[in-house]
Amino acid sequence: MEIVVFQILNGLVFGLVFALIALGLNLIYGLTGLINIAHGSFYMLGAVAAYLLVSATGSFWLALVVAPLTIMALLLVVNSVLFERISQRPLEVGVLATVGLLLVVDNTVLATFGGAPETIPSPLPGAWSWGGVSYPIYRLFAGFAAILTFLSLYLFLNRTPYGLWMRAMPQSPELAAAIGIPLRRVSALTVGLGGLFAGLAGALSAPIFGVYFEMGIHVLALAFIVVVVGGLGSIPGAIVVGIVLGISRGVFAIFLPPTSAEILAVVVLAPMLVLRPNGIFGKGL
Amino acid sequence: MREILRRLRSRGLDGLLGTLAVVLLVLSPLLLTGRYWTGVLMLVVCWSLLAVGFNIAFSFGGILSFAQGTFFALSSYSMTLLVAATDVPLALAALVGVLTAGLAGWGIGWILVRMNNHNATIATVILAVTTFLAANRYREHTGGEDGIRLSVRDLSVGGFELQVGNNLPTFYLGAILLVGLLVALRWLKGSVHWKVLTAIKYNEIRAETLGFNVRAYRAGSFGVAAGIAGLGGVLYAFSFGHITTSLFHLSLSVYGILYAVFGGVGTVFGPFIGALLLVPLHEELSSLFVYVDVAIGLLVILLIVFVPRGIVGALDRYWSQRNTRMNRSTEELVDADKGTANLVKSEHS
Numbered sequence: 001m002e003i004v005v006f007q008i009l010n011g012l013v014f015g016l017v018f019a020l021i022a023l024g025l026n027l028i029y030g031l032t033g034l035i036n037i038a039h040g041s042f043y044m045l046g047a048v049a050a051y052l053l054v055s056a057t058g059s060f061w062l063a064l065v066v067a068p069l070t071i072m073a074l075l076l077v078v079n080s081v082l083f084e085r086i087s088q089r090p091l092e093v094g095v096l097a098t099v100g101l102l103l104v105v106d107n108t109v110l111a112t113f114g115g116a117p118e119t120i121p122s123p124l125p126g127a128w129s130w131g132g133v134s135y136p137i138y139r140l141f142a143g144f145a146a147i148l149t150f151l152s153l154y155l156f157l158n159r160t161p162y163g164l165w166m167r168a169m170p171q172s173p174e175l176a177a178a179i180g181i182p183l184r185r186v187s188a189l190t191v192g193l194g195g196l197f198a199g200l201a202g203a204l205s206a207p208i209f210g211v212y213f214e215m216g217i218h219v220l221a222l223a224f225i226v227v228v229v230g231g232l233g234s235i236p237g238a239i240v241v242g243i244v245l246g247i248s249r250g251v252f253a254i255f256l257p258p259t260s261a262e263i264l265a266v267v268v269l270a271p272m273l274v275l276r277p278n279g280i281f282g283k284g285l
Numbered sequence: 286m287r288e289i290l291r292r293l294r295s296r297g298l299d300g301l302l303g304t305l306a307v308v309l310l311v312l313s314p315l316l317l318t319g320r321y322w323t324g325v326l327m328l329v330v331c332w333s334l335l336a337v338g339f340n341i342a343f344s345f346g347g348i349l350s351f352a353q354g355t356f357f358a359l360s361s362y363s364m365t366l367l368v369a370a371t372d373v374p375l376a377l378a379a380l381v382g383v384l385t386a387g388l389a390g391w392g393i394g395w396i397l398v399r400m401n402n403h404n405a406t407i408a409t410v411i412l413a414v415t416t417f418l419a420a421n422r423y424r425e426h427t428g429g430e431d432g433i434r435l436s437v438r439d440l441s442v443g444g445f446e447l448q449v450g451n452n453l454p455t456f457y458l459g460a461i462l463l464v465g466l467l468v469a470l471r472w473l474k475g476s477v478h479w480k481v482l483t484a485i486k487y488n489e490i491r492a493e494t495l496g497f498n499v500r501a502y503r504a505g506s507f508g509v510a511a512g513i514a515g516l517g518g519v520l521y522a523f524s525f526g527h528i529t530t531s532l533f534h535l536s537l538s539v540y541g542i543l544y545a546v547f548g549g550v551g552t553v554f555g556p557f558i559g560a561l562l563l564v565p566l567h568e569e570l571s572s573l574f575v576y577v578d579v580a581i582g583l584l585v586i587l588l589i590v591f592v593p594r595g596i597v598g599a600l601d602r603y604w605s606q607r608n609t610r611m612n613r614s615t616e617e618l619v620d621a622d623k624g625t626a627n628l629v630k631s632e633h634s
Contacts, residue, residue, distance in 0.1 A: 035403060037410065085590055091402055092349050096546060096589040099539055103582030111576040217535065221414030224407045232403055259422040266415050273408060277400040 005133045007250040013139045013208075015246015016146035020201040021219060022226040022238035023153070024194030030170040030233040031190040032087040034094040038101040040223060041109075042195055044216035046071045046202020048109060051118055051211040060123035064203050071199025072192045079191040087187070102216070109213045117212035142204045149200065150239060153193075157235075166190055170233060221266060229272045231279030241280070245269060298601045300471065303554025306561050307464050314453055324451050327524040329564045330459035331357075334517030335541035336548070336556035337466065342510035344551050345482040346503045347489070348397050352390075352409040353514045354537030355416050360386035360515030361522040361532060362420075362427065368437045375449070376442045379523075383515040390511020394504035410535070417533040424530070432529030435522050449523040459520045463557070466513065471553045482506065514541070536578065540567075543585050549595030558597055 025039050049070050053063035082101065086094045124138040157163035165186045169176045177183055202215075209215065226245055230237025245265055252261035272280070313326060335353050342350040364382030367373055373381075393412065397405040420427045427433065440447045449455045473479050484492040485499050493499045522528050531537075548559025571577040592599055 035407060082586065082590075089593075091406065092343070092550075093589050093593055095349055095406055096542060097586050099542070100582040100585030100589070103536070103539065103578045103585065105582075107576045107578040107582065111579065217414065218418070220535075221411045221418070224414075225411050228404050228407050228411070232407070257422075259418060263415060263419050263422065266411065270411075273400065273404075274396055277396075278404055 002133050004254055006135060007254045008247060009135050009250070010139070010253065011247040011250020012243065013143040013246070014249060015243040016143045017201050017205050018219070018222060018226065018246055019239045019242025020146055020149060020197045020204075021223045022230070022242050023150075023235060024197040024201075025223060025227050026230075026233050026235055026238045027166075027190050027197075028194040029227075030235075031166065031187050032083060034083060034087050034098065035091075035232075036194070037095060037098040037220070038105060038216075039098075039194070039198055040216035040218075040220040041102050041105040042071050042075060042198040042216070043202040043205075043219060044109065044213065045074070045105065046199030047206040047209075047211045047215060048113055048202075048213075049199065050203035050206045051120055054120050060120065060207070064200075067203040068196050068199035071202070072196040075195025075198075076188060076192045079188050083191060084184070084187075106213060106216060113213060115213060117210045119210045120207045122207050138207060142208065145200075145204055149197065153235075162186065162189060222262065225266050225269050229269050229279055231281035234279065234281035237279060237281030241269075298604050299549075299552045299554055299597055302558060302597055302600070303467065303471070306554060306558045307467070310460055310561060311457075311464075314456065320451055323453060323456055324524070325565055325568050327451065327456050327459060327520070328568070329560050330456065330463050331517040331521040331524070332540060332544055332564050333463055333557045333560040334466075334520070335514050335537070336544040336560050337463075337470075338510040338513035338517070339538075339541045339545045340510075340550055340552075340556045341513065342507050343545075344486060346394060346398070346507035346510060347402065347486070348394070348409065348503070348507060349402070349406040350409045350507070350510070351406070351535060351538045351542075352393070352412045353510070353541050354535070354539075355413050355533060356386040356390055356511040356514040357518035357521070357537060357541075358416075358420070358528070358530075358532035359389060359518070361518035361528045364519055365433055365435050365522055365528055366426070368435065369433070375437045375440045378437075379440075379519045382519045383512055386515025386518065387508050387512030390514075391504060391508030394507030394511075395500075397507065398500045398503045413533070413535050413538055417530070417535065420530040420533045427530050430529055430531060432527055435526045435528070438526065440523070450526060451524055455520075455524050459524070462516065462520070466516075467554060467557060474553070478502075539585070540581075543581065543588075546585075546593075546595055547588055549598030549601070552595070552597045552601065555595050555597035559595065 021039065021043050024042075025036060028034055028036050028039070046067050049067035050060075050063040053066055054060050057063070078101070082097060086097050122136065122138045124136075124141055126137050127134040128137050128140060129135075157167055165176065165181045166189070168181065169183065169186060173183070222245065226238060226242045230239075230241035248268060249261050249265040252264045256264065310326070310329065314323065317323075317326065335357055338356070339350060339353045342348050342353065360382040362382075363385040364375075364378045367378045367381055368375060397408060400408060421429055435449075438449050440449050447454055447458065449458075481492065481497050481502060484495075485497070485502055489499055518532070521532075544559035544563055545556040546559070547563055548557065549555030567577065567581065570580060588595075594602060
């Protein structure tokens with residue numbers, strides 16, 4: 001029984017962190033129409049940045065704040081150098097350019113950081129026990145941090161002018177331009193937010209999963225299936241399906257080794273694509 | 286002289302450059318001798334098939350596919366595992382490998398054509414990454430990163446005997462298959478099926494209204510593309526005798542796409558020309574510095590941003606524009622109309 005609760009909690013935390021990555025993908029897609037294949041790599045960069053900051057300063061909490069901001073700044077640069085040139089062009093231009101970006105980022109990290117996995121000691125050691133079940137405190141913290149981020153995003157989208165503009169632009173770019181919304185700045189902010197979330201997911205998961213250069217490509221399939229099943233561009237879709245995927249992965253992990261559980265979680269979601277090819281929350285474009 | 290030039294221009298550069306490239310490939314073993322270069326030339330053939338397959342999946346299946354490498358690996362693994370487990374002759378096992386890839390592609394194609402283009406592309410990424418994870422998970426069958434060896438090397442088809450390996454006869458076998466395929470594609474260009482495919486490419490709804498089963502054509506194209514990638518996988522196993530799960534890695538598909546895009550997507554010979562130029566460069570660069578993928582990634586970005594038509598596509602366009610002095614938009618309209626107009630004509634005849 002304990003193992004069941006433990007694995008479901010594990011899956012829930014994993015799903016919440018995961019939803020952060022998928023959310024960034026969907027935000028960027030909604031505003032710029034870009035499918036950012038390199039998004040997993042920015043998650044990996046977040047974890048690497050957190051590791052380097054912890055090694056240099058010894059403080060995880062500082063790293064948790066600085067690493068996501070660094071990734072956000074990096075994505076703002078990438079946005080002005082690359083994304084703005086490709087966002088209005090055919091699908092294949094954006095996809096291939098971001099694939100190129102993935103190769104550049106992953107291999108640069110491999111060349112500088114190295115291929116060996118590194119670990120960060122848990123910043124909140126100890127476990128929380130309740131009725132025979134004990135669960136690491138830090139993982140609970142990571143889950144709550146993700147939930148807090150979703151709430152902040154909700155408030156941001158619904159209470160600020162930028163949030164209003166970010167919701168308006170995907171609905172009708174022409175109308176948004178006509179009433180004077182600063183399209184470029186809103187797009188840049190959205191891409192930056194996507195980077196912030198990816199970096200945060202990376203920093204949060206570094207003490208749980210470790211840090212290695214291939215962690216981006218490993219989350220890529222899962223992040224994409226969350227995005228496609230939830231509906232490309234849909235914010236609630238990314239969060240709901242992310243959590244569902246995480247929990248089902250946790251349930252499978254009760255009786256399977258982790259990699260098999262991950263594969264099975266994808267395989268179980270795949271029939272959804274046959275039933276609703278354009279996602280549960282998708283508009284069908 | 287002027288007459289010859291005019292005729293060449295009207296036929297486009299694709300065929301001309303393609304013929305040059307084929308001659309170059311067939312004659313290159315005269316200059317580039319030794320096991321290393323035979324291996325590189327063999328890679329040119331295998332990666333060309335990957336790129337040609339991508340081109341067909343993209344141009345006629347309408348799917349930007351990251352799963353070509355998956356079909357490549359699937360076919361080479363099916364053949365190698367079949368030969369290891371049974372005493373099926375190598376030629377038959379190779380055929381089974383190619384058919385496995387083709388049928389898998391066809392089945393998956395049926396699902397993909399029901400999705401919109403963006404989701405279909407993402408679905409191929411999911412497929413590629415998941416099979417890579419699965420292949421490494423079941424390393425007791427796939428051998429993991431250490432790989433497995435092709436246990437039988439005697440290929441015999443109807444009295445024709447060949448010891449496959451990193452040797453010239455295997456290279457020429459691959460080259461003949463590749464060139465035959467390209468010539469067949471070029472020749473198919475006049476057929477009714479090709480016209481239907483072109484019509485679908487330019488205006489899917491119009492083609493559907495004319496009564497063609499667009500989804501069947503697209504899924505079929507995707508299956509053929511997967512089979513072609515599978516042929517590449519079989520030839521790869523023939524030549525190097527050893528396959529690893531790294532064949533399932535997403536980067537294999539990315540290389541195929543890079544060669545196709547560099548040469549020119551939508552042309553017949555472009556993907557092959559792209560592979561012919563880039564594969565030796567890639568091999569030479571990787572002997573100079575290990576993290577060659579950083580350079581490859583930059584090349585992909587620069588290419589797709591600045592030369593999205595590829596070298597054959599860009600040259601061809603420049604060539605035909607000089608010839609006809611049409612501006613771009615008119616030419617595109619004419620192209621689009623030609624697709625359906627030809628179709629209607631062939632329907633009525």
